[in-house]
Amino acid sequence: MVTIISNGKSSITIFIILCCILLHLADIQAATPPYFSFDGFNLTEDGDSLEFIGSGTSIDNGALQITPDTTNNDPSLHNQFGRIMYKHPFNMWLSDEIQASFNSNFVINIYRNTAPAWNAGEGLAFLIAPDLSIPDASYGQWLGLTNAINDGKQTNQIVAIEFDTEKQEYDPNDNHIGLNINSVNSTATVSLDDYNIELSPEVPTNYRVWVHYNGTSKVMEVYMVQDGQPKPEKPLLSKTINLKEYVNQKSYFGFAASTGNPQIELNCVLKWSLEIDDLQKKSDLLWLKIGAGVGVPLVTLLILCGVLYLYKRKRRGGGGDEESKALGTQLRWLPGMPREFKYKDLKKATNNFHESMMLGQGGFGVVYKGILQDKDHKTSTEIAVKKFSRDSIQSKDDFLAELTIIHRLRHKHLVRLVGWCYEKGKLLLLYDFMPNGSLDKHLYEASNQNTLNWRRRYRILAGVASALHYLHNEYDQKVVHRDLKASNILLDSDYNARLGDFGLARALDNERNSYAELGLAGVPGTMGYVAPECFHTGRATPESDVYGFGAVVLEVICSRSPGISINHHQRLYSLVDWVWMLHREGKIEEAVDERLGNDYVDDEAKKLLLLGLACSHPIASDRPQTQDIFQIISGTMPVPNVPPFKPAFTWPSMVTAFSSSDSTLTSTTFSS
CATH class of the missing domain: 1.10.510.10 (Transferase(Phosphotransferase) domain 1)
Incomplete structure (x- = not known):
């Protein structure tokens, strides 16, 4: 219990304490959202990030092999099943109203040999699963997703996009995509014949796939073209689905596949990236609302003290940058935004933007080298800090243009944005430091x-x-x-x-x-x-x-x-x-x-x-x-x-x- 004394110093003390709490919550909100990107696969570099489930799963020729990788017509290709999952789970939802949106794109190749001729089957699936396991005997029609015992059970907690190359009695044909919920019997299917796409053609073909889920509208969309072509304007498949009803709160992303007898194929994934909302931000906001509703007198006092504080600052000429605050709030809630930094920390990291730390200068501002220390000063991280010209009339537009373009780009040959700062008219972007310069x-x-x-x-x-x-x-x-x-x-x-x-x-x-x-x-x-x-x-x-x-x-x-x-x-x-x-x-x-x-x-x-x-x-x-x-x-x-x-x-x-x-x-x- 807090007793409010009619004393200026006590009010200021309470104000400072509450401000510290709010700042702490803001720091938590600024955590980097989860994402990953594989522009090809290497067992040495990428093996620790992936879980290989099934005897035939591997990385070979720069690709994930979900089922055994061999062109021989030997028995080891028949009745195989496997999964390759990203090893770390993601938070999928907090409530019906708060669900994670995600974007994933990947390149697949479903290969069938023509000499000797293979009957392509059974298929490959992009998968959301509750754990890093696979059901027994999930070969053939079960696609590495379910089996004859558990198919259709709600306890599976899986949602998948299937790329099916073998027709079952419940399938439209042997060349379709489908949305699967706890079962291989798809909730929605789309024949690819209508789009001149053949999943497993005689000539090996790479296809690029985009899977988008909007956590607000609860719509799942799937786009698909031959690799190298631009993304289509309209999705092949679009379906409303409330993921909270079907998947575990902490779920894993990956791929599953199977072969049958005599149906066999090589199920390969050549590239893969995923970007998903960080629900920690929304969780922190929820707790902030709860905390605000607990002590109305404290909140009232906080507002009064804040008004007095801002009024005194304005009279001293300091002036509160309301525009920076409003814009900063919008930027924090952009999907995929990286960490927000404080100007004083960047000032310290660049030795007060000393000219000895300058890396380059252009029409939009100056780039400095910075050294960020952790809290215990045991480790340090080198960064590049781009400080936009404050005197430029267009500097804010330039800053926003660069930030809105690059904050969601994920590619190993693009400079990665690691943070930003917009404080009192000062505009800064933080990038990975490149030790060998330009x-x-x-x-x-x-x-x-x-x-x-x-x-x-x-x-x-x-x-x-x-x-x-x-x-x-x-x-x-x-x-x-x-x-x-x-x-x-x-x-x-x-x-x-x-x-x-x-x-x-x-x-x-x-x-x-x-x-x-x-x-x-x-x-x-x-x-x-x-x-x-x-x-x-x-x-x-x-x-x-x-x-x-x-x-x-x-x-x-x-x-x-x-x-x-x-x-x-x-x-x-x-x-x-x-x-x-x-x-x-x-x-x-x-x-x-x-x-x-x-x-x-x-x-x-x-x-x-x-x-x-x-x-x-x-x-x-x-x-x-x-x-x-x-x-x-x-x-x-x-x-x-x-x-x-x-x-x-x-x-x-x-x-x-x-x-x-x-x-x-x-x-x-x-x-x-």
Whole structure:
């Protein structure tokens, strides 16, 4: 029991105590939400995060093998069942009103041999389960989900999306997806024949799947396309389901699969990511409401003291930043938001933003190195702190644009956002610290020129291509980076590329092809990396990102800046024109950085230089798409044909909206 004394000091004491409690709850609310992302699988790196259940489960050839991985027609393939689950559970619900929303996307390949011919079956399923176990004898029609004894029982507490390749009496056909609740007899099914999708075709095919659940509307949606194609606008399957009625509060995510007799197939998962709401935030808010209702006199006193405190501060000129508070509240409740930091902690971590901690400076502000200490000062974490220019009128818009784009991006070749701060007009974003700095420093600074050997350069370009493919095709929205250049490509401790600086990035709606339609027209980016059509249309598209990537490819291979002229036989050339001239003369390998000597792979160098030219094609629609670029670098697709003479630049008429898919554009052509 608290006695309130009519004394100013006592009131202030109570006020301070309650404020401390509120601040503590706010710190708890700022916990990082759960997510994970596997861009391919490696047993050494990923094995500890996964639980392999069943004798045939494994990681092989960079993929999860849910059933035994062999192309031999031996008995070990028949009547198999298995599960591979993420080892850590997630909180699925607090009540009917408070349920976790989640987004998961993955790439599957259901392989059936054609020599000798296999009858594909039985199927694969994306699974939510209460524990890390599997029912006995769940082979064949049971898909590793249930068995003849427990099928349909509420105690199963499983929900799954099945990809079924064998027809049972309750199935529409042998090529469908379904929503399964505690049973292999689906609550809802969709035949894939209507969408020209064959789960297990004769030619092995990768399919990308998105599974979304909205914890507010209680709607489960499933999208599916051939890998490399953009996400469809409409889901294949959409069904209302209250997950709280079916799944355990703490549940696990993963995959299950089975084979039959004689039905056999290889059930593979090549990539997988999951992002789910952190219900701890909502739980803390609930307790905060309960605490507020317990002591009305204390709350009243708190309000009075708060008003007096703010009034005195305002009279002293301190001023409460109500806008920061309102905006901060909105940001905290964005799905997937990382941790919020206090400005005083970042000030301490960067030595009061001392110039000795400065990593770089751009049009949006300054980036500093920071060192965060834990509470006991036993360990420290290096971070990069981006401090936006306070004097810029647009700084808040720039801050919000970058934050709303990157806070949900999850890819191993993107710089990870680890936190944010918006306090009293001070705007800061926190990223993983990249110890090897930016790519341009290694290309041009004398002290770093010996570090980028050929293998590292090739791996850097492969990483950037993978990140760009993710932004254009695999993320929920199509994201255009708009500022691809060497200084925005950072290198981790192993010289792996991390694409960063999303200050200019924009997310495009599926039916739109440029952010100019969103009222964001302009010619953003850096000279030498900006596609020619952007100067005419004032718009950026995925194709203009590809142009920027082409400039980066040539820059990395040649160690020459796209924005600097090259003197060749008394003539000045841009980098792309110089490489195109060498290609025309049959001497394209002469463009390779001479500092490499002979320490490079000739075929790889020619392939990348030709790819750089293809991406730099003056006509946007003739550039390769990012899914093709990724496959070309991976070696699974040949480089496109590059003409010996650089084509003329054609731009659309001013009265015609720019679109890479519109073949009827009125155009004006300028010869090179």
